[in-house]
Amino acid sequence: SSIYFLGNTYITTPDNDSYFDFGTGDFTLEAWVYLSGTSPAGLIDQSASSATSNSAYILYFDGTDFGTYFSSQDANSWDKSAQGSTSRSTGQWYHVAGVRNGANLTTYVNGTSTSQITSMSGVELHNSSRNISFGIQNADSPSSYLDGYMEEIRISNIARYTSNFTAPSSPFAFSSLNATGNFTSNAISTADSSSINKAGAVITYQDQAGTNALNTDIILQISADNGSNYTTATLTALPDFATGIKMAKVN
Numbered sequence: 001s002s003i004y005f006l007g008n009t010y011i012t013t014p015d016n017d018s019y020f021d022f023g024t025g026d027f028t029l030e031a032w033v034y035l036s037g038t039s040p041a042g043l044i045d046q047s048a049s050s051a052t053s054n055s056a057y058i059l060y061f062d063g064t065d066f067g068t069y070f071s072s073q074d075a076n077s078w079d080k081s082a083q084g085s086t087s088r089s090t091g092q093w094y095h096v097a098g099v100r101n102g103a104n105l106t107t108y109v110n111g112t113s114t115s116q117i118t119s120m121s122g123v124e125l126h127n128s129s130r131n132i133s134f135g136i137q138n139a140d141s142p143s144s145y146l147d148g149y150m151e152e153i154r155i156s157n158i159a160r161y162t163s164n165f166t167a168p169s170s171p172f173a174f175s176s177l178n179a180t181g182n183f184t185s186n187a188i189s190t191a192d193s194s195s196i197n198k199a200g201a202v203i204t205y206q207d208q209a210g211t212n213a214l215n216t217d218i219i220l221q222i223s224a225d226n227g228s229n230y231t232t233a234t235l236t237a238l239p240d241f242a243t244g245i246k247m248a249k250v251n
Contacts, residue, residue, distance in 0.1 A: 007147035010136035022125045026159035029059045030097035035090045037147030042137030059098045068098030068107045082107045084114030095167035101159035111167040201250045
């Protein structure tokens with residue numbers, strides 16, 4: 001599926017500092033873009049009506065080619081641009097990526113570098129409670145709407161591409177996630193702990209990405225001597241506590 005932008009519509013996220021505050025770090029803005037018209041358009045944009053208030057960035061189409069702008073924190077205008085010079089056509093898909101890698105900001109179209117600036121060292125790019133918008137330049141003062149489609153939009157806080165590459169041809173997927181950690185419950189004391197020879201437990205949990213396997217991904221251990229020795233117990237699945245909230249037990 002693709003998002004169809006009509007030339008007068010756009011999508012925006014709520015303002016939030018924590019999502020797209022790259023600081024001086026690397027990032028990648030990318031998407032597949034299909035042009036129905038050749039009017040200038042913002043593709044992925046984190047900007048505001050005043051470029052002097054904070055730094056900002058935008059992946060865009062200028063009516064001819066794709067590029068990546070950034071405005072440094074103290075700039076009075078959009079002051080740096082990595083922009084190609086090839087005339088792009090309507091009626092076809094392009095993979096477009098804007099990548100910051102250290103001091104370099106590079107625009108790639110279909111995996112080929114089309115332009116680069118090399119003066120990004122120390123430049124902060126941060127959110128400052130601005131939103132991220134798609135299919136428009138500057139949602140605070142709307143202009144330059146996309147007439148066309150976008151899909152497979154991805155924003156990363158790493159430089160995914162540092163040289164020419166083969167543009168991805170299949171849908172993006174979550175990388176393998178391997179979270180680790182443990183939790184120890186409070187000790188439960190009784191009047192006569194020496195008589196305890198059985199224990200049980202009930203847990204609730206939620207799959208965040210992928211599916212947790214009981215007794216492989218989630219392991220429960222029980223101690224009858226306040227943590228000096230533990231025995232691994234066998235968890236058995238119970239019916240869900242609520243939608244997406246799973247339960248398991250140990251007898």
